[in-house]
Amino acid sequence: MSVVILDFGSQYTRLIARRIRELRAYSVILPGTASLERIQAERPEALILSGGPASVFDPASPRPAPGVLEQGWPVLGICYGMQYLAQHFGGRVERGGRREYGKALLTSCQGPLFAGIEGEVQVWMSHSDAVTLLPPGWRVVARTEENPIAAIAAPDGCTFGVQFHPEVAHSPKGMQLLENFLELAGVRRDWTPEHTLETLTAEIRAKVGRERVLLAVSGGVDSSTLALLLHRAIGDQLTAVFVDHGLLRLGERQEVEQALRPLGPALRVVEASEQFLGALKGVVDPEQKRKVVGREFVRVFEREARALEAQGCRWLAQGTLYPDVIESAGGGAGSANIKSHHNVGGLPPDLRFELLEPFRYLFKDEVRELALLLGLPEPIRRRHPFPGPGLAIRILGEVTPERLEVLRRADDIFISALREWNLYDQVSQAAAILTPLQSVGVVGDERSYGYVLALRAVTTVDFMTADWARLPLEFLDEVARRITRQVPEIGRVVYDITSKPPATIEWE
Numbered sequence: 001m002s003v004v005i006l007d008f009g010s011q012y013t014r015l016i017a018r019r020i021r022e023l024r025a026y027s028v029i030l031p032g033t034a035s036l037e038r039i040q041a042e043r044p045e046a047l048i049l050s051g052g053p054a055s056v057f058d059p060a061s062p063r064p065a066p067g068v069l070e071q072g073w074p075v076l077g078i079c080y081g082m083q084y085l086a087q088h089f090g091g092r093v094e095r096g097g098r099r100e101y102g103k104a105l106l107t108s109c110q111g112p113l114f115a116g117i118e119g120e121v122q123v124w125m126s127h128s129d130a131v132t133l134l135p136p137g138w139r140v141v142a143r144t145e146e147n148p149i150a151a152i153a154a155p156d157g158c159t160f161g162v163q164f165h166p167e168v169a170h171s172p173k174g175m176q177l178l179e180n181f182l183e184l185a186g187v188r189r190d191w192t193p194e195h196t197l198e199t200l201t202a203e204i205r206a207k208v209g210r211e212r213v214l215l216a217v218s219g220g221v222d223s224s225t226l227a228l229l230l231h232r233a234i235g236d237q238l239t240a241v242f243v244d245h246g247l248l249r250l251g252e253r254q255e256v257e258q259a260l261r262p263l264g265p266a267l268r269v270v271e272a273s274e275q276f277l278g279a280l281k282g283v284v285d286p287e288q289k290r291k292v293v294g295r296e297f298v299r300v301f302e303r304e305a306r307a308l309e310a311q312g313c314r315w316l317a318q319g320t321l322y323p324d325v326i327e328s329a330g331g332g333a334g335s336a337n338i339k340s341h342h343n344v345g346g347l348p349p350d351l352r353f354e355l356l357e358p359f360r361y362l363f364k365d366e367v368r369e370l371a372l373l374l375g376l377p378e379p380i381r382r383r384h385p386f387p388g389p390g391l392a393i394r395i396l397g398e399v400t401p402e403r404l405e406v407l408r409r410a411d412d413i414f415i416s417a418l419r420e421w422n423l424y425d426q427v428s429q430a431a432a433i434l435t436p437l438q439s440v441g442v443v444g445d446e447r448s449y450g451y452v453l454a455l456r457a458v459t460t461v462d463f464m465t466a467d468w469a470r471l472p473l474e475f476l477d478e479v480a481r482r483i484t485r486q487v488p489e490i491g492r493v494v495y496d497i498t499s500k501p502p503a504t505i506e507w508e
Contacts, residue, residue: 001026001188004044008032008052008062008080014323015461016048016078016167018363023179024189028361029322032062039068046074046185049081051165055129056083056093063088074158074185076178079127082152082161089135089154101126103170104144111141111153113160115180123150123164123171131163158184169461193369197229200358200370204233212313213356214305216297217242217267219256220386221376222319225367226359228374230317231263238266239313241304243297246273246404247390250412259380272300280392280399286508289399293389305353316353320360321367323463384429385463393508397436406489407434410453413486417479418457427469430457433496433507441491450491453483458505466500 003020007013007029020027028042032050039047047068054061069075069088077085083093106121114121123144131149134140142151142162151162160181166174182189213230217223217240227240240263244253253269260267279292305313359367364385371381391407392399411432418424437452455476460466480493496503 001045002042003027003046003048003182003185003187004039004042005029005048005050006032006034006039006064006068006081007050008054008084010051010079011465012165012167013050016050017322018365018461019167019175019178020048020182021191021363021366023175023182024191025182025187026191033065035065036067036071039065040071044073045187046076046182049075049077049084051079051081051126054080055095056080056087057129074181074187075160076181077161078165078167079163082163083127083129083131085154085159085161086131086133086135086138086152089138091131091135091138092133093129094132095129104146104150104164106142106144106150106164108140109142109151112157112184113141113151113153113162113177113180117173117176117180121173123166123174124168125164127163131161193366193373196362196366197370197373200229201233204230204356204358207356208234208237208315211237211315213238213315213317214301214313214353215240215317216301216319217256217260218319218386218388219248219252219380220319221371221381221383222321222359222364222367224256224259224380225371225374225376226317226319227260227263227267228376229358229370231266232374236266238263238317239268239304240266241268241270241301243270243272243300245276245293245296245390247276247293247392247399249386249391249415250408255379259377262375268304270300270304272296275300277399277401282398284397286393289392289508290389293392297388314354315356317356317358319367320357322359322361322363382425384424384427387506393506394431395434396507403434406451406487407432407453409487410434410483410490413482414455414479417475417482421472421475423471423475426459427457427471428460428463428466429505430455430469431506432456439492443488448488448491450484450489452492452494453490454494454496454507455479456496456505456507458500460500460505463505466505468497468499471495 003025005013005016005027013029017027017029030039063084087093102125104123104125106123109117109121130147134152137155138152140149141153144150147163153160165171166177213234215227215230215238217227230238242256276296279296283289283292368381387393391404395403395407414432415430418430433454433456435452435454438449439452441448441450457469457471458466459469476495483490483493
């Protein structure tokens with residue numbers, strides 16, 4: 001049973017799914033044009049229609065499949081979703097006089113959708129079109145100064161539309177509205193970490209049976225948590241392979257081995273630094289680096305797989321997450337491919353394994369909750385996201401052993417200082433980036449010519465957008481001093497204050 005979110009291209013669709021899960025209800029995102037049969041397969045208890053950039057009066061605009069809104073499911077339409085509901089049931093939508101964007105205050109809030117929401121109700125608007133005529137029997141349940149129809153309710157008592165975005169942080173009381181909708185829809189609220197753990201364990205056992213599973217462990221929270229989950233579910237049927245590709249942070253291999261010690265002989269560590277560094281020699285294009293690392297990973301696992309074939313190994317497990325699927329255009333028709341993920345769609349077609357991806361519909365915060373239940377050590381559980389290609393994409397230009405050593409030492413100083421100042425958990429991701437630039441400096445009475453190192457730290461909720469972290473100036477000063485003193489190859493340290501967008505979180 002689930003809340004099905006039909007995606008019409010909103011930048012906030014994934015955030016809607018997260019909010020529903022934070023309210024302990026299971027949610028799944030489907031393309032806005034998904035067939036009725038595809039939606040029914042999810043056994044929905046309610047539907048949410050997302051926002052989107054199109055206009056509902058455009059004949060080419062996306063819309064739900066025939067019959068979807070006639071099934072009696074409770075429905076909440078957000079922005080474009082509200083406009084579609086109004087048009088579908090006989091109302092009218094027109095181009096607005098001007099775009100309503102940013103913060104707005106609701107007035108005249110009424111009805112069960114706004115139960116418990118009192119005082120000033122700030123919301124976030126982002127629309128050019130507006131509902132100008134309600135469908136027969138519908139009523140207005142909220143207004144703003146510029147929009148007399150900011151929220152609407154159908155006579156059935158379980159179909160609603162809101163012109164604003166309750167899912168974003170700029171709508172502070174939006175979570176209460178979403179919770180009210182779940183209550184009105186009678187949605188079950190049993191999506192807890194404990195329930196998820198038991199469900200995934202049972203599903204893995206039922207799917208795998210007595211067959212063997214090969215797992216790639218990267219050292220991040222996702223694959224490490226999956227290793228413990230699979231070991232819990234199938235025990236010695238698991239072989240977990242951790243590949244040291246030579247692109248890890250300082251001391252990371254030892255940290256991962258210690259965290260996965262409960263796996264015992266089920267953990268294999270493969271030393272492949274020379275293989276990866278040899279393949280990366282002369283490669284400077286960032287997308288090519290990703291492809292090279294992905295290709296070499298496949299080669300390593302093909303070798304490991306041949307060793308296990310005689311033992312009847314059928315399954316290849318991956319720590320793929322829901323955001324990976326969405327960003328790699330796995331969310332459905334019309335999804336944009338932002339960047340390639342080596343664990344989604346990047347495997348060779350002749351791979352003789354069936355994929356096992358228990359986390360395919362989970363967000364990272366949900367995996368961290370499972371990790372806590374499974375006993376994953378805190379340094380791994382709370383670890384910031386780290387790219388699959390490792391430090392290869394944090395070195396701009398060619399990756400060499402010398403540059404890797406310089407970056408490892410500088411990165412360790414930065415991350416260690418974040419922990420010392422109790423700032424590590426206040427930022428969502430932090431990194432040191434070694435640039436190909438070199439800068440003139442003075443050491444003692446002599447001229448120096450060292451690398452320029454960039455520090456990057458961001459705060460974010462969903463990693464789709466991010467703001468640069470306002471780290472204390474005293475902290476940055478101390479880190480810069482430590483790095484230039486302890487890593488003499490670096491002559492200058494800069495701090496990146498670009499948000500996402502227009503930048504991405506990683507430099508490559």
